[in-house]
Amino acid sequence: QSVLTQPPSVSGAPGQRVTISCTGSNSNIGAGYDVHWYQQLPGTAPKLLMYGNNNRPSGVPDRFSGSKSGTSASLAITGLHAEDEADYYCQSYDSSLSGSVFGGGTKLTVL
């Protein structure tokens, strides 16, 4: 059971928009700690996709965007591409655990 809750799967057709939610609590996202997102392509290590709620590292296309409100955050992907098919993880800091916590991951399928 992950501290941050994500839907197990989402799907969309090429060109469509999908969103992935990440729900936490008042000891992590709701406490104001930053939310970061990672993309894990099949058979590879996770890679930083979004940091500080809505900031993209160099090389990440602007089709990816993030937001945060209250105890939740979300990742949006517009204009889906086949190569976006991957697992996506949210991550934050939890004051109760005094450490980093991850969501359970969401598998994105591009139909």
Next chain:
Amino acid sequence: QVQLQESGPGLVKPSETLSLTCTVSGGSISSNYWSWIRQPPGKGLEWIGYIYYSGSTHYNPSLKSRVTISVDTSKTQFSLKLTSVTAADTAVYYCATGPKRSCSGDRCYKNLFDPWGQGTLVTVSS
């Protein structure tokens, strides 16, 4: 560009100690925190703990009694030891830079991990 590479045995017997090393290249080990993160097959990510180059550590409370992370700055390496392993410890183990902060404009954001090593699968089995 910092790169990380995990190394160590891929098979460990139950009740024994899992030992892994992460080699850092392309940057200084003396300027960041360094973490271990694991992923059981088909499951999500779990942060194990971190070490600062000075040797200070912080561990996930759920693993704290069994984990030791150490650093060797002369070899630009940091290591993980996990004692009394069971099948539940079977996972891909990643080393990563962080928790760290990154800045955009005049704001900085904390507690992220970047980059990661490629990961190494450790199976616990007799």
